[in-house]
Amino acid sequence: MQRVETPLYDAAQIRQGETQLFAHHDSFAIMQRAAEALLTVINECFPLAKHLTDNVDENAAENITENRAENRGTYRVVLGCGNNAGDGLVLAARLKQQGQAVICYTVFDQPRSQSLPPFTGDAAQAYQMAQDSGVPIVPVAKWQSQPTDVIIDAIFGIGLDRPPTGDAQWAIRAINQANAAAVVAVDVPSGLRCDTGQAYTDVADEAGDIDSIDSIEGADLNAVQADMTVTFIGDKIGLHTADGKGLSGQVVVATLGAVLPANLAEATVVRYHCVYHRVYHCGADERRRQQQLNQSGQSRQSGQSGQSRRFSSGNQHKGDFGHVLTIGGGQGMFGGAALAAVSALKVGAGKSSLYAHPDYQSQFHLDGTPLYEVMRCHDLHAIDASICFNAICLGPGLGRDDWGWAQFKTVTERLTTNQRLLIDADGLYHLANSDNHSANRLENAIAVITPHEGEAARLLQITVAAVRQDKPAIVKQLAQTYRCIAVLKGAGTLISDGNSVWINESGNVNLATAGTGDVLAGVISGLLAQGYTPLDAALQGVYRHGLAADDYCAEKKRHSVNKAGGKTLRASDLWSYF
Numbered sequence: 001m002q003r004v005e006t007p008l009y010d011a012a013q014i015r016q017g018e019t020q021l022f023a024h025h026d027s028f029a030i031m032q033r034a035a036e037a038l039l040t041v042i043n044e045c046f047p048l049a050k051h052l053t054d055n056v057d058e059n060a061a062e063n064i065t066e067n068r069a070e071n072r073g074t075y076r077v078v079l080g081c082g083n084n085a086g087d088g089l090v091l092a093a094r095l096k097q098q099g100q101a102v103i104c105y106t107v108f109d110q111p112r113s114q115s116l117p118p119f120t121g122d123a124a125q126a127y128q129m130a131q132d133s134g135v136p137i138v139p140v141a142k143w144q145s146q147p148t149d150v151i152i153d154a155i156f157g158i159g160l161d162r163p164p165t166g167d168a169q170w171a172i173r174a175i176n177q178a179n180a181a182a183v184v185a186v187d188v189p190s191g192l193r194c195d196t197g198q199a200y201t202d203v204a205d206e207a208g209d210i211d212s213i214d215s216i217e218g219a220d221l222n223a224v225q226a227d228m229t230v231t232f233i234g235d236k237i238g239l240h241t242a243d244g245k246g247l248s249g250q251v252v253v254a255t256l257g258a259v260l261p262a263n264l265a266e267a268t269v270v271r272y273h274c275v276y277h278r279v280y281h282c283g284a285d286e287r288r289r290q291q292q293l294n295q296s297g298q299s300r301q302s303g304q305s306g307q308s309r310r311f312s313s314g315n316q317h318k319g320d321f322g323h324v325l326t327i328g329g330g331q332g333m334f335g336g337a338a339l340a341a342v343s344a345l346k347v348g349a350g351k352s353s354l355y356a357h358p359d360y361q362s363q364f365h366l367d368g369t370p371l372y373e374v375m376r377c378h379d380l381h382a383i384d385a386s387i388c389f390n391a392i393c394l395g396p397g398l399g400r401d402d403w404g405w406a407q408f409k410t411v412t413e414r415l416t417t418n419q420r421l422l423i424d425a426d427g428l429y430h431l432a433n434s435d436n437h438s439a440n441r442l443e444n445a446i447a448v449i450t451p452h453e454g455e456a457a458r459l460l461q462i463t464v465a466a467v468r469q470d471k472p473a474i475v476k477q478l479a480q481t482y483r484c485i486a487v488l489k490g491a492g493t494l495i496s497d498g499n500s501v502w503i504n505e506s507g508n509v510n511l512a513t514a515g516t517g518d519v520l521a522g523v524i525s526g527l528l529a530q531g532y533t534p535l536d537a538a539l540q541g542v543y544r545h546g547l548a549a550d551d552y553c554a555e556k557k558r559h560s561v562n563k564a565g566g567k568t569l570r571a572s573d574l575w576s577y578f
């Protein structure tokens with residue numbers, strides 16, 4: 001499988017790109033290029049309204065009908081006070097020149113002196129251009145809820161540095177509630193922090209305790225929900241993770257002629273997706289090499305592209321594909337461990353064993369169905385995990401009680417060098433509560449940890465709100481602190497080896513369902529057992545897990561961003577799509 005990576009940048013790096021551009025080009029010409037890129041995308045993607053609802057006031061409907069009869073669209077451009085607004089103003093002028101019905105709304109007060117333009121620099125020139133083209137420019141107080149083809153959000157771009165308040169906040173809400181066929185964000189959806197993907201909210205951002213997601217769940221986002229974002233100079237981190245993944249819609253990059261560093265090592269964060277070759281063939285030499293690696297317990301060197309050690313000569317034994325031991329399933333919590341153990345098999349592990357609470361030792365069942373394919377492990381002390389198992393998956397449904405803690409201790413105290421280990425769920429709870437000894441032992445193991453935001457907060461002894469403030473930095477910190485590969489789960493899941501950060505492209509809101517994390521733990525463990533490096537196992541596991549959810553949605557004809565909020569996926573549904 002080949003991994004395709006594209007660099008993502010933060011605002012400071014984008015500003016460097018701007019500086020390079022301005023050394024050779026007039027800055028207003030660059031703004032015009034930005035507007036031209038917006039115009040092209042809007043004309044191609046949203047050629048007149050398609051989805052106006054019936055629920056509109058009559059006058060507005062007449063206007064729309066009139067415009068439609070003349071083959072004209074209606075466009076509303078909402079302006080802030082900086083160059084993001086400048087882009088919007090030039091776009092408005094160009095739309096007007098094309099004969100479209102366009103109106104601009106300003107969210108900031110007009111200057112006290114009417115002789116001064118409300119904008120400065122390039123945005124002032126853009127304002128003049130829009131006025132000369134006859135574009136009406138009115139305060140946002142005149143906003144009426146009437147249907148529109150396209151709303152263009154040009155309030156804030158990379159210059160946003162504090163929560164939107166007053167008219168800006170009001171305008172963001174108005175855009176989100178508007179009856180528009182599409183909302184196009186200029187550069188960045190307003191209210192979204194482009195470096196981290198965290199949106200401002202209507203409640204204090206510092207709210208939230210360690211491990212408590214609920215305390216800040218449900219806050220209204222104070223940011224524009226876009227269908228499409230046309231972003232300039234280079235692609236931005238915040239458009240692909242955390243709140244940004246859902247708020248940005250489809251992202252289109254217009255470089256405007258800027259050349260940012262192509263060397264991925266220079267970019268702090270990359271976005272990736274994987275290209276699949278469904279059948280892996282390899283010759284005798286490769287098989288021999290894989291056997292040697294197996295025997296020595298060494299990991300395969302990772303590269304830009306990771307190839308599976310699986311091969312399809314048709315002459316392999318199930319032992320050739322790795323054996324996973326899942327340790328979990330405390331009292332009343334068997335389901336998570338079972339999901340993980342089966343998932344390891346679904347991604348190609350040869351064998352899967354499960355060590356669970358004695359309550360479950362007689363027979364393994366999931367939803368009433370016996371798990372024939374999962375073997376029982378009876379005594380953790382009696383095994384030498386490094387010999388019997390190629391990977392250990394520690395934590396799904398383990399429980400936070402004494403039994404769970406005892407199993408955690410048994411495993412971590414017996415970790416041998418190069419033991420392949422994934423820690424998830426309650427395993428992470430115990431890791432956070434154990435002394436540094438356990439973290440140090442992870443250094444010797446080939447380890448992957450898979451926390452969600454709450455677990456990450458606990459592992460770093462900070463609040464969930466602090467995790468959300470900068471997830472790219474947090475995932476790196478997790479990898480460095482625990483000396484392993486860290487996977488920070490959520491929209492736009494992040495993976496880090498302590499140096500670089502990857503953002504996964506696959507997956508959708510349906511994955512926010514009980515048990516999907518257990519499936520991911522099993523998937524990554526299954527790949528670890530097959531000989532993937534921990535980084536490849538994490539990257540490919542997260543990608544394949546997301547892709548399975550995307551395939552599920554495509555098949556059920558349910559879209560990944562479901563504005564109605566309906567979620568129908570059950571964790572075990574993913575198995576059919578691996």
Ligand SMILES: NC(=O)C1=CN([C@@H]2O[C@H](COP(=O)(O)OP(=O)(O)OC[C@H]3O[C@@H](n4cnc5c(N)ncnc54)[C@H](OP(=O)(O)O)[C@@H]3O)[C@@H](O)[C@H]2O)[C@@H](O)CC1
Nearest residue numbers: 018031034082083084156157158159160161162163164187
């Ligand atoms: N330069 C280029 O090459 C190109 C630039 N381009 C475009 O320019 C955009 C960047 O423009 P920008 O720097 O003027 O910042 P922008 O995002 O418009 O914000 C304006 C000002 O708002 C203010 N402010 C911030 N937060 C606030 C808040 N919550 N509430 C109220 N005010 C707030 C803050 O000013 P302050 O009030 O702090 O003085 C800030 O400076 C970029 O995203 C792209 O679209 C493209 O044309 C491509 C070429």
Ligand SMILES: [K+]
Nearest residue numbers: 153156186188
């Ligand atoms: K914007």
